[in-house]
Amino acid sequence: MLTFALRRLVLGFLVLIAVSIIVFVTFRLVPGDVVSQQLSEAGAVTPELLAQKRAQLGLDQPILVQFTRWAGAVLAGDFGTSLWSARPVFDLIGAAVVPTMQLAVVAILIGLVLGLASGVTSALWRGTPGDLGLRVVSTLALAIPQLWLGLLTLTGLAAVGYFIPLPYRTFLSDPVVNLQQVIFPAVALSLGVAAALSRLTRSAMLEVAEADFMRAARARGVSSATLYLGHGLKNALIPVITLLGTQFGHLLSGTVIIERIFNIPGLGNLLFEAVASRDYTVVQAAVITYGLITIIVNLLVDLSYGVVDPRVRERLS
Amino acid sequence: MTGAALPPAVAPARRTSRTLAILRGLIRDPVGCTALVILSVVLVAALFAPWIAQFDPLEQSRRMILKPPSLTHWFGTDDIGRDVFSRALYGTRVSLFVGLMVVVLTMSTGGMIGMVSGYVGGWADTVIQRLVEILDTVPSLVISLFIAAMLGPSVQNVIIAVTIGQFPRFVRVIRAEMIKVRMHDYIAAARVIGAPGLRIILTHGLPNLMPTALVLGSLAFGVAIMIEAALSFLGVGTPPPNPSLGTMLAQGTRFIGIAPWLIIFPGTMLTISVLALNLIGDALRDVLDPRQR
Numbered sequence: 001m002l003t004f005a006l007r008r009l010v011l012g013f014l015v016l017i018a019v020s021i022i023v024f025v026t027f028r029l030v031p032g033d034v035v036s037q038q039l040s041e042a043g044a045v046t047p048e049l050l051a052q053k054r055a056q057l058g059l060d061q062p063i064l065v066q067f068t069r070w071a072g073a074v075l076a077g078d079f080g081t082s083l084w085s086a087r088p089v090f091d092l093i094g095a096a097v098v099p100t101m102q103l104a105v106v107a108i109l110i111g112l113v114l115g116l117a118s119g120v121t122s123a124l125w126r127g128t129p130g131d132l133g134l135r136v137v138s139t140l141a142l143a144i145p146q147l148w149l150g151l152l153t154l155t156g157l158a159a160v161g162y163f164i165p166l167p168y169r170t171f172l173s174d175p176v177v178n179l180q181q182v183i184f185p186a187v188a189l190s191l192g193v194a195a196a197l198s199r200l201t202r203s204a205m206l207e208v209a210e211a212d213f214m215r216a217a218r219a220r221g222v223s224s225a226t227l228y229l230g231h232g233l234k235n236a237l238i239p240v241i242t243l244l245g246t247q248f249g250h251l252l253s254g255t256v257i258i259e260r261i262f263n264i265p266g267l268g269n270l271l272f273e274a275v276a277s278r279d280y281t282v283v284q285a286a287v288i289t290y291g292l293i294t295i296i297v298n299l300l301v302d303l304s305y306g307v308v309d310p311r312v313r314e315r316l317s
Numbered sequence: 318m319t320g321a322a323l324p325p326a327v328a329p330a331r332r333t334s335r336t337l338a339i340l341r342g343l344i345r346d347p348v349g350c351t352a353l354v355i356l357s358v359v360l361v362a363a364l365f366a367p368w369i370a371q372f373d374p375l376e377q378s379r380r381m382i383l384k385p386p387s388l389t390h391w392f393g394t395d396d397i398g399r400d401v402f403s404r405a406l407y408g409t410r411v412s413l414f415v416g417l418m419v420v421v422l423t424m425s426t427g428g429m430i431g432m433v434s435g436y437v438g439g440w441a442d443t444v445i446q447r448l449v450e451i452l453d454t455v456p457s458l459v460i461s462l463f464i465a466a467m468l469g470p471s472v473q474n475v476i477i478a479v480t481i482g483q484f485p486r487f488v489r490v491i492r493a494e495m496i497k498v499r500m501h502d503y504i505a506a507a508r509v510i511g512a513p514g515l516r517i518i519l520t521h522g523l524p525n526l527m528p529t530a531l532v533l534g535s536l537a538f539g540v541a542i543m544i545e546a547a548l549s550f551l552g553v554g555t556p557p558p559n560p561s562l563g564t565m566l567a568q569g570t571r572f573i574g575i576a577p578w579l580i581i582f583p584g585t586m587l588t589i590s591v592l593a594l595n596l597i598g599d600a601l602r603d604v605l606d607p608r609q610r
Binding site: 015016018019022023026027139140142143144145146147148151152154155158159249250252253254256257260261271272275276283287290291294295 | 447450451453454455456457458459462463464466467539543546547550551552553563566569570573574577580581584587588591592595596599
């Protein structure tokens with residue numbers, strides 16, 4: 001199990017290196033850089049000024065030199081400073097990751113609870129109007145873009161005269177305000193996850209319900225609730241975990257939009273602003289951070305198969 | 318996985334009847350029928366937008382600023398007096414066009430790469446899979462946002478950006494299917510009589526992968542529409558003054574609580590389009606793969 005986890009970590013690390021190379025090269029192949037953008041905003045563009053500023057930032061060096069310099073610094077734990085605000089990139093990313101992760105984790109928990117509950121209920125009520133209703137709702141929820149759901153939430157809140165307090169506060173500095181700021185975007189993010197989960201749980205439960213061990217348990221007189229939750233759900237969990245892993249990626253995509261709508265200073269907002277101002281160092285670090293989060297989540301998903309299913313545990317060790 | 322398990326509609330000899338059979342299956346399926354009706358309404362609205370819309374989507378009117386829905390302006394007007402209904406129709410047109418182009422591009426490039434990767438195997442397969450894995454590590458919207466911002470706002474660049482974000486999934490699924498198909502005896506037989514690899518892929522692989530590709534394609538269509546809207550919302554998608562559902566929503570955020578119709582109607586068009594495509598995907602899966610029913 002441990003060697004498996006280590007191997008995955010090493011692979012993940014290699015993938016991250018590849019991601020950073022691609023981002024690094026793409027950025028420099030495209031015309032327009034932070035210097036010309038900064039200077040044109042200041043309204044003073046002369047070729048000498050451009051060259052001087054570029055040399056100062058090391059942008060006049062060949063790509064390979066720039067990359068080795070940057071990669072060497074990153075390996076030493078130094079992500080450089082933002083080309084735009086001159087603040088350390090590490091601090092910017094560190095401050096932005098917290099709101100994003102909080103949002104994603106709260107959303108996935110809400111989605112998990114809603115999705116499992118609705119999926120199991122749907123399976124238990126198979127063929128009844130209740131089942132149909134739940135399925136219609138989850139089909140609808142899958143089709144509503146997170147973008148619109150977020151805006152609708154704001155519209156609805158405005159209609160009842162509630163406005164989310166601003167500016168953003170972290171959970172540690174002001175938990176009450178923070179929760180008010182996080183709960184609505186988290187719900188808007190979670191509905192898609194809940195819907196996908198509900199459909200999958202329903203079909204997984206129905207499939208398990210046909211299994212021999214379920215018939216045997218019923219014959220032994222195990223109560224309906226224990227039967228479905230203890231035996232059924234437990235065996236339906238593997239596909240559910242796989243789905244949670246893939247849904248986490250969608251959720252991260254969704255945070256980019258939702259953070260903008262709800263003014264949350266997370267990774268998505270940081271990335272968006274950095275991309276718009278061609279702030280290489282920040283964009284690189286932000287994309288790599290997204291990659292790192294995905295790799296860690298995938299690793300956790302793989303490891304949790306072993307926790308849920310003893311057969312997997314045996315095969316891995 | 319023998320011939321008996323394959324859907325009966327997949328008879329490589331008669332192509333037209335197969336398309337007809339799929340269509341007939343869709344119409345008979347209650348979900349598919351509903352989806353087809355919704356999608357045709359959306360398609361007609363988008364295709365015939367110039368005839369249906371009573372106003373020019375770019376025409377401004379100083380006297381009609383932020384007016385709520387009325388008989389003349391069904392969806393109301395925006396902050397510079399443009400008709401939201403006309404704009405939503407034209408916006409849907411852009412969304413569907415971008416979605417269609419993305420699907421065509423992902424299906425052809427992603428599908429081809431996936432088929433070759435699955436058929437050839439070996440080191441080429443390994444290289445392709447590692448590349449896909451790298452793209453897959455970063456959330457697709459982040460990739461598309463990055464590329465769209467790099468290339469600059471234009472419809473063409475949005476199509477490229479969304480395609481690059483979407484095609485890893487396509488490659489992965491098609492490759493897995495191709496590996497299954499490769500095991501069949503008729504492929505081995507074709508190889509034995511000396512058919513070249515490309516021909517085997519195109520004449521034997523492709524028809525068998527069509528069901529999977531169609532289902533995947535209709536779902537990717539919906540996702541592409543959502544991502545186009547998201548990119549336009551962020552200001553790196555379809556450039557103004559072209560009406561796009563995403564830019565309309567971005568505009569609406571400035572009037573939340575004052576003019577909710579700026580949010581409600583463009584979003585409804587967006588959701589209806591995605592819903593119809595998702596439902597068609599669901600129905601196609603049922604029609605093409607009776608085992609899952």
